[in-house]
Amino acid sequence: MSDSGALQPSRDMAEFKRVLNGAKNIIAVCGAGLSAASGIPTFRGAGGLWRKYKAMSLATPEAFAENPSLVWQFYHYRREKALLAEPNSAHDALAKFSIPAIRHQTAPGSSFAIITQNVDGLSVKAMDRVWKEHTQGNADADPEANAPLLEMHGRIFDVMCTSNFCGEVEYDKASPICEALGGTEEAVEKNAMDATIPKSKLPRCKKCNALARPGEFDDFSLEQTELLNSLEGVVWFGEQPINLDKNDELVAAADLCLVIGTSSTVYPAAMYAGLVQMQGGKVAVFNLDRSEGDDEADFLFLGPCEETLPEALG
Numbered sequence: 001m002s003d004s005g006a007l008q009p010s011r012d013m014a015e016f017k018r019v020l021n022g023a024k025n026i027i028a029v030c031g032a033g034l035s036a037a038s039g040i041p042t043f044r045g046a047g048g049l050w051r052k053y054k055a056m057s058l059a060t061p062e063a064f065a066e067n068p069s070l071v072w073q074f075y076h077y078r079r080e081k082a083l084l085a086e087p088n089s090a091h092d093a094l095a096k097f098s099i100p101a102i103r104h105q106t107a108p109g110s111s112f113a114i115i116t117q118n119v120d121g122l123s124v125k126a127m128d129r130v131w132k133e134h135t136q137g138n139a140d141a142d143p144e145a146n147a148p149l150l151e152m153h154g155r156i157f158d159v160m161c162t163s164n165f166c167g168e169v170e171y172d173k174a175s176p177i178c179e180a181l182g183g184t185e186e187a188v189e190k191n192a193m194d195a196t197i198p199k200s201k202l203p204r205c206k207k208c209n210a211l212a213r214p215g216e217f218d219d220f221s222l223e224q225t226e227l228l229n230s231l232e233g234v235v236w237f238g239e240q241p242i243n244l245d246k247n248d249e250l251v252a253a254a255d256l257c258l259v260i261g262t263s264s265t266v267y268p269a270a271m272y273a274g275l276v277q278m279q280g281g282k283v284a285v286f287n288l289d290r291s292e293g294d295d296e297a298d299f300l301f302l303g304p305c306e307e308t309l310p311e312a313l314g
């Protein structure tokens with residue numbers, strides 16, 4: 001019991017597995033801590049990237065309009081990290097659990113969905129590889145029944161045109177994405193970015209040569225926004241996360257919510273666990289440290305998720 005007399009979260013893995021075994025609709029809400037073991041820096045906490053820069057100063061349309069050179073260096077740095085990164089055992093545990101034939105051994109008859117705030121694409125990589133291993137590359141095997149992965153903050157390799165009349169989106173994994181950004185990684189590490197790379201040297205739209213950005217621009221006309229919402233891009237503060245209504249549907253049906261490697265400080269993702277609990281569901285937090293609201297969780301497994309998750313879902 002905490003001093004407030006409220007129940008403390010359980011650390012009992014056997015009890016968690018009993019809850020997992022009886023769960024019918026499971027969701028995982030994931031954050032940067034899921035990819036930390038893959039070498040992708042987190043935002044907050046020790047070594048976090050936001051520690052050096054205020055979140056709002058880099059991941060907003062206003063920041064991009066004011067200083068695209070700074071914002072592009074930040075994203076170039078993270079693109080380069082993502083290109084070198086491989087999924088870790090936490091990604092693999094989620095990928096295996098997304099396959100019904102595997103999941104139903106520990107959670108019979110359950111549905112599952114992964115809602116990630118991460119834009120690094122590592123969950124996609126893990127799911128592709130684990131699926132191929134599970135089906136021994138049998139091309140006829142249909143992944144349709146596998147758990148959906150919703151990248152609600154978009155994908156870092158999507159690059160979008162900022163011109164209202166173009167809206168071109170390209171999945172671009174070029175390294176570096178443009179010559180002027182090449183070799184700026186060290187400056188980002190040292191928080192000594194050169195904020196004066198001219199716009200003409202920053203990534204340009206291949207179709208109309210307007211300035212490109214990592215993510216959808218909210219100045220588009222409605223139909224373009226509709227188009228863009230169907231595409232993935234990086235979602236900045238004040239911009240609408242992708243597939244929110246699908247997320248809401250999954251949250252509303254969930255009776256178990258796994259909260260993995262997130263500080264639970266960015267909304268609306270940070271609301272999901274509380275909503276599941278309000279409808280009678282259970283919440284299990286997997287985090288290296290204490291995180292926002294974790295004392296309300298039913299289970300709290302402190303430690304690296306690349307260790308705790310394979311144990312919990314295996």
Ligand code: BV8
Nearest residue numbers: 031032033036042043044117237238261262263267288305
């Ligand atoms: C929106 C860009 C509305 C992508 C990011 C209430 C409801 C709705 C909105 C709001 C609200 N209150 C406030 C808002 C506004 C705002 C918000 O949340 N502000 C905060 C600061 C209060 N939200 C928004 O603006 C969102 N938009 O709601 O739009 C709307 C609706 C209709 C029409 C128009 C608009 C948009 C939010 C998206 C912002 N984009 N980044 C990118 O570059 O990646 S935010 C950034 O933070 C990242 O996306 C990241 O995914 C996200 C969350 O961070 P975490 O993933 O949790 O990472 P963090 O470093 O914080 O924590 C890591 C954790 O891992 C730590 O706890 C650590 O202990 C742990 N860890 C580390 N290693 C390990 C580990 N755990 C386990 N194992 C390990 N090995």
Ligand code: ZN
Nearest residue numbers: 161166205208
């Ligand atoms: Zn264009």
